[in-house]
Amino acid sequence: MDIGEYLPLDALAATLNLPRPYLRRMAREGRIPVLHVNGRLRFDEVQVRGALRRLAADTRKGAKP
Numbered sequence: 001m002d003i004g005e006y007l008p009l010d011a012l013a014a015t016l017n018l019p020r021p022y023l024r025r026m027a028r029e030g031r032i033p034v035l036h037v038n039g040r041l042r043f044d045e046v047q048v049r050g051a052l053r054r055l056a057a058d059t060r061k062g063a064k065p
Contacts, residue, residue, distance in 0.1 A: 006035060006042035015045060016052075023048075031055060 013020045027034035027041060032051045035042040 006037075006044055009041050009043070012043045012045060012048065016048070 007015065009020055009023060012018075013023055016023070023032070023043075024041070026032045027043075033044060033047045035044075
């Protein structure tokens with residue numbers, strides 16, 4: 001993948017309809033994949049959606065998020 005396929009935080013938040021602080025925290029905690037490019041966060045939407053699905057599934061199964 002080239003860097004053009006990665007989204008900045010604002011675009012990801014708008015696309016997923018999730019708050020920016022939530023996504024930033026999830027990235028900082030290592031729960032969703034993130035790239036740091038020149039001090040800025042960049043996200044692959046497909047990978048993030050997959051990570052969020054896995055987290056939701058684990059939560060439904062009784063695992064701690």
